[in-house]
Amino acid sequence: MNIAVELTTAPKAKPDQENLGFGNYFTDHMFIMDYTEGKGWHDPRIVPYQPLVLDPATMVFHYGQEMFEGLKAYKTADGNVQMFRPEKNIQRTNVTNERICIPSVDEADALQAIVKLIQVDKDWVPDAPGTSLYVRPFIIATDPFLGVRPSFTYKFIVILSPVGAYYKEGLNPTKIYVETEFVRAVPGGIGYAKTGANYVASLKSQMKAKEKGYSQVLWLDGLERKYVEEVGTSNVFFKIKGEVVTPSLQGSILPGVTRDSVIQLLQSWGIPVMERRITIDEVFEAAQNGDLEEAFATGTAAVISPIGEFNWEERIASINGGKIGELSRKVYDTISGIQRGTIEDAFGWTVKVE
Amino acid sequence: MNIAVELTTAPKAKPDQENLGFGNYFTDHMFIMDYTEGKGWHDPRIVPYQPLVLDPATMVFHYGQEMFEGLKAYKTADGNVQMFRPEKNIQRTNVTNERICIPSVDEADALQAIVKLIQVDKDWVPDAPGTSLYVRPFIIATDPFLGVRPSFTYKFIVILSPVGAYYKEGLNPTKIYVETEFVRAVPGGIGYAKTGANYVASLKSQMKAKEKGYSQVLWLDGLERKYVEEVGTSNVFFKIKGEVVTPSLQGSILPGVTRDSVIQLLQSWGIPVMERRITIDEVFEAAQNGDLEEAFATGTAAVISPIGEFNWEERIASINGGKIGELSRKVYDTISGIQRGTIEDAFGWTVKVE
Structure with a gap:
């Protein structure tokens, strides 16, 4: 898969690693890929993190045809970045998709999208103790149509969020x-x-x-x-x-x-x-x-x-x-x-x- | 409730009443009202029909916190427009909201929003036999946050869609x-x-x-x-x-x-x-x-x-x-x-x- 990359010209200031919390901050870029019935998944691209512009009739707002995954990447002591079992999340993506009538994604393409996006935003992977980079792939139904049926168009998106230590004060039950x-x-x-x-x-x-x-x-x-x-x-x-x-x-x-x-x-x-x-x-x-x-x-x-x-x-x-x-x-x-x-x-x- | 009205400067061409189908066409305007925790529902407004611009982390894309209603308005023989039991849909809105942790809406305000929007777009109510104006109020959770909890912010939106005769060839079982x-x-x-x-x-x-x-x-x-x-x-x-x-x-x-x-x-x-x-x-x-x-x-x-x-x-x-x-x-x-x-x-x- 050939991923087009458009880098931001206005990088954001990075948040304080001591106060990241969970899911509050997002990196400079995002991955998007579109699906059109008859054409399949197309136009994979990394673009500056930006809002989605969607017709108010877009199906995801009405009939809940949406899926997501969550996994993490970690900075290791030698300064490298590694993910934990991403292939499991990608396999599960297609299990979810099958149940809710979203077209399946190519597993190698999805992994490539995640890896490439983390590479582009690698400076955002935090290294304070307990911190990590949360990876959120998700898919939404995008037909602007109010009938109840599976959408004919979708967006597969990956966003990244540097997240804090889950246990600041130890593992309290x-x-x-x-x-x-x-x-x-x-x-x-x-x-x-x-x-x-x-x-x-x-x-x-x-x-x-x-x-x-x-x-x-x-x-x-x-x-x-x-x-x-x-x-x-x-x-x-x-x-x-x-x-x-x-x-x-x-x-x-x-x-x-x-x-x-x-x-x-x-x-x-x-x-x-x-x-x-x-x-x-x-x-x-x-x-x-x-x-x-x-x-x-x-x-x-x-x-x-x-x-x-x-x-x-x-x-x-x-x-x-x-x-x-x-x-x-x-x-x-x-x-x-x-x-x-x-x-x-x-x-x-x-x-x-x- | 004081609804601000901004009229479109670029009205759309009206669709052919013989081929409306269901939920394909939308009128020139929409109603929007925002909710912010501690402030309640605010800024009710009718604006030109336009896309929603939402952060990709917006909760509705991830955790399904969304509700909708559907009702119809009809053109009568004397050229007036009337709705069918809108108060039932508005009551049900709050029943849904209660179950999925969306703040309740004021029933009189919601009715006023629907009436006012239909008034603004009254030329869109079709009059061919069997046609009607479908009214779609809906609410979406809008916090840009990936933790799982009810959102602190929402949008209540109403869009209108002229729809065709459901039974073109009679009521076939x-x-x-x-x-x-x-x-x-x-x-x-x-x-x-x-x-x-x-x-x-x-x-x-x-x-x-x-x-x-x-x-x-x-x-x-x-x-x-x-x-x-x-x-x-x-x-x-x-x-x-x-x-x-x-x-x-x-x-x-x-x-x-x-x-x-x-x-x-x-x-x-x-x-x-x-x-x-x-x-x-x-x-x-x-x-x-x-x-x-x-x-x-x-x-x-x-x-x-x-x-x-x-x-x-x-x-x-x-x-x-x-x-x-x-x-x-x-x-x-x-x-x-x-x-x-x-x-x-x-x-x-x-x-x-x-």
Whole structure:
């Protein structure tokens, strides 16, 4: 793929690396590629970061035909930049696309787009401890048309955001509220797809949990309301009597890249890890018996987010005295070490940008 | 509310009224109002129809926080313009907003915005038989931010589209495919909200039905996969042994304005109409026994869309020999007559624009 490059003539000042936060700042350039029915994806280009100019009838504003991915690039001690498993995100892009009738993208082209954009904006990759460059590929439906059908035109866009350390004050376990009123996804639905629909559906629960003093919700399955599915926008793991359990993918759970990495890592350490259905009853029973040794959520933003407490209809399960568990810590240290190049990558997970 | 008006200096040529289609053409102006946390909705204005200029990080592109409504205005024989039950759409706007964490709009302000915009573009209301002016209010989340949370800023926009006769060749019954693989909505979800998420989730089924030669799908409930919910993006009615049945609203069904109007109309005629759960088994059994006299879908676009056939896992139910039923025809004629001012509006459903 031949990517045209138009460099900015007005580079922005770089933000303070100590106060990046998440998703607040964007680099000098963006990648865009258009899709037209009958012509396919065309005109791949890197241009100065700029607004999108879209007819108010553009389908993405009305019928939610949009998808996104999220991955990170890291500056290593030797000054190079590397990404973590980008091919997994690109594969998942096409899984999402297939479910919501967006044409598939060529995986090699998508990877090339991301690599080239990071190369152009490589000075934007932060190097303060814990910081990284968040990569956000997304696709939107762009027909200016109000009928309900898949769009005939799309834009594939990649933007980059330098992001701060997720844990400024160490890995403090979070308190999680078990959602019993609202449902995120159901078999036959779109829960496994990375599309806005699953996020908008989660906002009200998230706000409810925050009002009650909890940082996120735990989602139960939409059919029987008893099987654990996800925590917020993350996958979830439980360590029970030395064994690790994570909900199996049932079509309603997002197949997280960090989830997959954690499973592989635990297996490589000889720790039993099972992908199976697990009820909230089992979690609470294990907590009561003292068998629930650790619990943590996994995702691109935080890698590992230890869980210190669950509230399930005002029943409280406390985990490891509210402190991070030994295994959670080891998983976090290892994956973030591999991502940042301080631990050898025995899995072939990292991809150098240059 | 004081609406600023900036008129276009370059009015567009009006499209041929015989070939309008649906949602293809837009008028010369649009209404916009902004929301900022702490300030509320502000700066209501009518401006020339123009593209939206949005940062690529704008939340609506990523997390689907968007809602829309659809209603119609009609030119009456005396040259006036009237809308059909706009207050119902505005009430539903706030029901949707509440579910997806968009701040509520003042109902009187929203109505004023719609009326004023139609007044400004009144020359765009078509008058050829069967045509109308489709009104599309919608709200999008506009924070340029990649964290998952409700946006702090929004735009409420109204655009207008002159649309053609839905039935150019008469009310021909459609063939409907019963969807047994995919699910649209589930209790605890967002099925009752008019947000893009429900539409993107339906695209794949729609395409599958079309490939099989069916014009739409019938959705079953997401839990037991046996109760009838909707047809495509419409509500559905069955006439069985002289009684009319429509699925009761269970949180996963959109509360259609046409649905409500049909119920009221049937009641006024003394026809028994029941809102209750109905299984697809019951529908097919009634069809087999010759008890299923009529079936039709209801929605703003078509008012009534008669159904001539259902396909449920290759079992076929034919209805009324594939011809439109007497009651379906009478409901269609009456509601469209009220909408167009040729039948007296005994229900107080129409709202004059001037």
